Every structure is written in structure tokens, then in C-alpha cells.
Amino acid sequence: MKLTEAQLKQFDEQGWIFLPECFSAEEIAVLRAEAEKIFDEDREEVWREKSGAPRTAFAAHTYNDAFAILARHPRLIEPLEQLWGEKTYMHQFKVNAKAKFTGDVWQWHQDFGVWHRDDGMPEPRAMNISVFLDEVYPFNGPLMIVPKSHKHGVLEAGHDTSTTSYPLWTLDEPTVERLIDEGGLEVPTGKPGGVLMFHGNIVHGSAGNITPYPRKIVYLTLNAVSNYIRTPTRPEWIAHQDFTPIEMCEDDALLNFARSYAKAAE
Amino acid sequence: MKLTEAQLKQFDEQGWIFLPECFSAEEIAVLRAEAEKIFDEDREEVWREKSGAPRTAFAAHTYNDAFAILARHPRLIEPLEQLWGEKTYMHQFKVNAKAKFTGDVWQWHQDFGVWHRDDGMPEPRAMNISVFLDEVYPFNGPLMIVPKSHKHGVLEAGHDTSTTSYPLWTLDEPTVERLIDEGGLEVPTGKPGGVLMFHGNIVHGSAGNITPYPRKIVYLTLNAVSNYIRTPTRPEWIAHQDFTPIEMCEDDALLNFARSYAKAAE
Numbered sequence: 001m002k003l004t005e006a007q008l009k010q011f012d013e014q015g016w017i018f019l020p021e022c023f024s025a026e027e028i029a030v031l032r033a034e035a036e037k038i039f040d041e042d043r044e045e046v047w048r049e050k051s052g053a054p055r056t057a058f059a060a061h062t063y064n065d066a067f068a069i070l071a072r073h074p075r076l077i078e079p080l081e082q083l084w085g086e087k088t089y090m091h092q093f094k095v096n097a098k099a100k101f102t103g104d105v106w107q108w109h110q111d112f113g114v115w116h117r118d119d120g121m122p123e124p125r126a127m128n129i130s131v132f133l134d135e136v137y138p139f140n141g142p143l144m145i146v147p148k149s150h151k152h153g154v155l156e157a158g159h160d161t162s163t164t165s166y167p168l169w170t171l172d173e174p175t176v177e178r179l180i181d182e183g184g185l186e187v188p189t190g191k192p193g194g195v196l197m198f199h200g201n202i203v204h205g206s207a208g209n210i211t212p213y214p215r216k217i218v219y220l221t222l223n224a225v226s227n228y229i230r231t232p233t234r235p236e237w238i239a240h241q242d243f244t245p246i247e248m249c250e251d252d253a254l255l256n257f258a259r260s261y262a263k264a265a266e
Numbered sequence: 267m268k269l270t271e272a273q274l275k276q277f278d279e280q281g282w283i284f285l286p287e288c289f290s291a292e293e294i295a296v297l298r299a300e301a302e303k304i305f306d307e308d309r310e311e312v313w314r315e316k317s318g319a320p321r322t323a324f325a326a327h328t329y330n331d332a333f334a335i336l337a338r339h340p341r342l343i344e345p346l347e348q349l350w351g352e353k354t355y356m357h358q359f360k361v362n363a364k365a366k367f368t369g370d371v372w373q374w375h376q377d378f379g380v381w382h383r384d385d386g387m388p389e390p391r392a393m394n395i396s397v398f399l400d401e402v403y404p405f406n407g408p409l410m411i412v413p414k415s416h417k418h419g420v421l422e423a424g425h426d427t428s429t430t431s432y433p434l435w436t437l438d439e440p441t442v443e444r445l446i447d448e449g450g451l452e453v454p455t456g457k458p459g460g461v462l463m464f465h466g467n468i469v470h471g472s473a474g475n476i477t478p479y480p481r482k483i484v485y486l487t488l489n490a491v492s493n494y495i496r497t498p499t500r501p502e503w504i505a506h507q508d509f510t511p512i513e514m515c516e517d518d519a520l521l522n523f524a525r526s527y528a529k530a531a532e
Contacts, residue, residue: 101439105476138404139453139473165322175369177478186475187405207405210371211451212443 001075001083001251012085015150016186016198022075023193023254030258032133032192034066035095035216045237053099059237060218061093067218069195069257072249076129076220084125087245091115091126091229092221092238095133098141103209107142109169111221112200113154114169115193119239120231123148126223132194133216138187141209143196143217146176148183150199152253153244171203179203222246267341267371267517268348277349281416281465284454288341288461289520291399296524299456300332300401301361301482311503319365325503326484327359333484335523342395342486345463350391350490353511357381357392357495358487358504361399364407369475373436377487378466379420380435385505386497390416392465392489399482404453407475409462409483412442414449416465423490445469445522487507488512 039046039054045063047056061071070076071093080088097103109127115121136142157169164232188196198204209215223229230245273283304314305320311329313322327337336342337359346354363369379395381387402408421433454462475481487497490522494509 093481101442106441107476130431141473142405144405144477173478176367180478185405205476207407207473207476208371210373210471211410212439212446245293 001078002101003079011197011199015202016145016147016196018188019195019197020190021193022195025121025193026258027254028133028192030066030254030261031070031131031218032216034064035060035133038064038095039097049099049102049104051102053102054097055104056097057095059093060095061090062237065263066254067093067095067250069254070131070218071220072246073254074248074251075262076131076195077222077246077248078108080127080129080222083127086125087225088222089225089228089243089245089261090220090240091119091121091223092219092240094219096217096219097214098206098209098216098217100212101210103215105208106206107160107168108176108203109168109170109204110155110201110203113157114140115200115221115229115239116154117169117230118233119231120180121223121227123227125227126200126202126221127182129220129222130196131218132192133192134214135191136189136194136215136217137211138189140185140211140213140215141206142189142215143204144205145188145198146179146183147186147188147201149179150201151200152179155203176186176203267344269345271343277463277465280413281468282411282452283462283463284412285461286456287440287459289459291459292524293520294399294458296332296338296371296520296527297397297484298480298482300330301326301399304330304361305363315365315368315370317368319368320363321370322363322486325506326361327356328503332523332527333359333361333519335520336397336484336500337486338512339520340514340517342397342461343488343512343514346393346395346406346488349393353491354488355491355494355509355511356486356506357385357387357489358485358506360485362483362485364472364475364481367476368476369407371474372381372472373426373434374442374469374471375423375434376421376467376469378421381466381487381495381505382420383435384499387489387493387495387497388495391493392466392487394464395486395488397484397486398456398458399484400480401457402455402460402483403477403479404481406455406477406481407472408455408481409470409472411452411454411464412449412469414451415445415469418445419467419528421469437520442469451493464496494522
């Protein structure tokens with residue numbers, strides 16, 4: 001799947017693109033079911049909130065067949081090859097739970113700031129792509145992004161290890177306020193299957209979720225192969241060190257998997 | 267100001283009424299400026315988050331002229347006299363800050379549950395009326411209400427003294443999930459000056475606010491005079507013990523005050 005001229009222009013100017021219903025209900029159903037199973041597992045890749053609720057399952061594509069297909073899907077990989085003009089590899093892969101009632105906040109941050117400081121990634125030629133597994137409402141802790149903030153490069157940040165159970169390089173309040181004054185705030189919402197792509201320097205965050213609606217999303221972080229990380233400090237399953245270019249699967253691979261999965265469950 | 271037949275019907279069936287732009291920008295400006303001054307004061311009625319940010323200023327109508335007028339305003343008092351069929355008095359009056367960046371969560375609760383358990387209020391013949399002082403967006407910690415939940419009477423609750431700096435009788439997750447399955451979730455948003463009225467048994471809560479947009483609202487809790495509280499346990503400035511019926515001011519009293527206030531500032 002290729003991005004249109006209008007989408008490329010929006011990405012350049014605003015720093016983000018939203019593709020509603022990029023995956024079908026049938027394709028998403030299998031991912032959602034598998035995500036729930038993974039969150040129930042007791043393994044080091046599954047991180048939890050202080051409450052014990054799941055927060056993030058890292059590297060699910062390395063131990064789950066459905067997510068392994070998603071990690072090679074042309075609707076996600078091809079636009080990135082188009083943008084970077086070269087092959088990509090998977091820098092990070094995670095399923096964020098934002099559990100019902102207890103899903104915790106993600107403070108304002110830039111992803112590339114984290115990849116640069118913690119992993120030694122040279123340039124912001126990597127990008128987060130999020131795939132909605134549940135309906136994202138305005139009120140269940142949606143991702144909030146600050147348009148145009150990617151034009152400011154890497155902003156100064158402090159290492160927040162206290163707010164939540166996940167240490168993060170976060171921005172200070174005056175910086176966030178200035179950027180939102182300038183670019184506003186976008187809160188993409190919509191049905192499961194929507195896909196949000198945003199520049200590695202886009203400032204974003206999300207509030208807690210006190211509703212009974214979980215808001216699971218998958219994050220693929222795809223990095224241009226030439227931009228591989230130089231000085232990793234995090235475990236391999238958080239910041240991968242296998243820089244092999246991704247070979248895409250067929251466009252109907254996930255659908256076929258979903259159908260045989262449903263058949264097996266009959 | 268009287269409620270219409272349609273509004274009375276909605277209140278009976280759904281448990282809430284929203285009146286957009288009930289107060290003008292000119293009227294709200296003076297309340298917002300005075301609220302900011304009050305939040306800067308060091309007094310026992312002003313409660314703070316763990317971060318030090320203001321959370322709630324109780325009884326502001328007893329020590330601030332602008333809020334004293336709001337507390338007698340016919341656009342708020344008259345609908346309640348109409349609903350209860352008798353005079354009302356002020357049970358509680360507070361300005362909630364929901365400060366930018368740090369505004370904390372209010373867990374799911376019913377107000378009457380608190381008034382009944384903590385103050386000995388006999389019947390749910392009291393109601394919260396909230397007046398928006400800032401724009402309420404979907405993303406700055408808006409009040410979320412569960413329509414029709416007022417039909418269930420007082421639900422069992424536990425005393426939460428740990429989540430936030432304000433102890434509250436809160437509902438358990440399965441109960442909230444069941445009620446939202448049944449009635450859905452409403453999130454009234456809009457410009458400063460909007461007024462939200464909801465039944466004392468409506469289940470409601472609000473998420474934290476990580477945006478740079480504060481979300482100050484005033485809460486008037488008006489109680490039918492015959493329903494005065496029997497066994498108060500909280501300080502007088504949290505649950506008032508002066509049951510004198512409110513004498514309404516003129517409809518233009520707040521506007522006139524705002525104009526003389528603006529003149530004095532010239």
C-alpha cells in the first residue's frame with residue numbers, strides 16, 4: 001500500500017497520518033484475542049501497572065504467529081519504505097494495553113528522543129505506527145499528538161522514573177504548552193483497525209483510562225536499515241539488534257490466518 | 267429560569283440536563299479571574315493535589331463576592347425549586363480546578379451516597395449543578411456521567427482514601443461496567459458558561475488532565491430545605507449546617523458585578 005501525495009504532504013507538514021479502517025474487523029479480531037492471551041502470560045516481555053494490570057507486551061511478533069504476520073504486513077511496511085526510500089527493520093514491537101479502569105498515563109514525550117538517548121539511533125528515520133485493536137474513544141485514554149512538533153528536533157527532556165511503572169524521557173510543562181499553543185492538539189479516534197503513523201519527533205502522550213473500555217493498540221517501530229542503532233543499552237526484546245530488512249508478507253496473509261484461526265475454534 | 271417539559275422529562279429518564287452557554291463570556295470572565303485568586307490563597311478551604319496544584323476550593327461563596335452572587339443566581343436556583351417543589355439551601359459549594367498537566371482523577375461515585383453516609387442527608391432531594399469556567403474538551407478531564415444510573419438508588423461503595431488526595435465513597439468496577447453497559451457514557455463538553463445538572467444518584471467520574479488546558483468548574487450542591495442533613499460529620503465549610511432558604515438575586519446581578527469589576531480594573 002502506497003501513501004498518496006496528499007498523505008505525504010500532510011506527513012511532512014503536520015507529522016502524522018491517520019488511516020481509518022486500514023484492517024478489517026475479521027483481521028483485528030484474531031489480534032485482539034491473541035493480545036488478551038499474551039497479557040495473561042507471565043513472561044518478562046509483559047510489563048504491568050502498579051495495579052498488576054497489563055501495560056505493555058514487548059516483542060510479541062517473536063513469540064506469537066498472528067503478530068508475526070502483522071509485523072511484515074505490506075499495509076504498514078510499504079508506506080515506510082516509501083518514506084525512507086530504503087528497506088526497514090523492526091526496532092521495537094509492542095502491544096499497549098491501556099487496560100479498562102486502571103490504564104495509566106503516558107507523559108508527553110518524543111519517541112526518537114528515547115531511541116536516540118537509550119539506543120544510540122543516529123537520525124529520526126524511524127517511525128511509530130499504531131494499529132487500533134479496540135475502539136479508541138475520546139474518553140478511554142486516546143493518544144494525543146501535537147501537530148508540527150516534529151519540526152523542532154529533539155527537545156530537552158528529563159528521565160521520569162516515578163510517574164508510572166515505565167521509565168521515560170519526558171518533556172517539561174512549559175515546552176509542551178508552547179508547542180500545543182503553536183500546533184494544537186489532535187486526538188485521532190475510531191474503530192478497531194484504524195492505523196496512526198507519526199514522526200519520531202512528534203510530541204505525544206495519553207491520559208489514564210477509568211472507563212470500562214480497554215484501549216489496546218499495537219506499536220510497530222520501523223527503522224530505516226541504514227539508521228540501525230549504534231549503542232544499545234536496553235534488552236534485545238525492547239530495542240532489537242537484528243537489523244535484517246523485513247520481507248513483506250502478502251496483503252491477505254492476516255485475513256487467511258484469521259479465517260483458519262476461526263475455523264480451528266469451531 | 268424554568269426548565270421546559272422536555273428538560274424535565276430528560277431529567278427524569280436520563281438523570282441529567284445540559285444547558286450550553288447558560289452564562290455569558292462576560293459573566294464567566296469575572297468568576298474565572300476570582301477562582302485563580304482563590305487558588306493562590308493559603309487557606310484551609312483550598313485543597314491541593316499531591317503535586318501541590320489546587321484541587322478544590324470549598325465554600326468560596328462565603329468569602330468571595332462574585333461566587334456569593336453565583337450561589338443565589340436564578341438560572342441555577344429556580345430550576346431546583348421547580349424540581350423539588352420547595353425552597354433550597356446550599357449544602358456544598360466548591361470550585362474544582364482540574365489543573366493543567368496535573369489535574370487528578372475522580373473515581374466513579376454517586377454524590378448522594380457521600381451526602382447520605384457522611385452527612386446524614388435523608389433523601390436524594392439534593393443535586394449538583396456544575397458551571398463550566400473553562401472550555402471543557404473531551405481531553406482535559408471532562409466529567410463523564412452514566413445516564414439512567416440514578417434509577418438504581420444508593421449503590422454499595424467502598425471508602426477510597428488512597429487513589430487521590432480526596433477521600434471518596436467509590437463504586438467497584440463490576441458495578442460501573444454493568445451500569446455503563448446499560449446506560450452508556452455521556453461526556454458533556456463545551457464553552458465556558460455551560461451548565462450541567464445531574465441527579466444525586468447519577469454515577470460519574472473524571473480522568474486526569476495532562477493537557478495545558480485547565481478545566482475549572484463550580485459545583486453548587488442545592489438541597490431541598492426539608493431534606494436538611496441530620497448527622498453531619500464533616501466541617502461546616504464542606505457540608506453546611508445553615509439551612510436558611512436561598513433568596514435569589516436578580517438575573518443581571520452577575521453581569522452588573524462583572525461590569526463594575528472590569529471598570530475598577532481599568
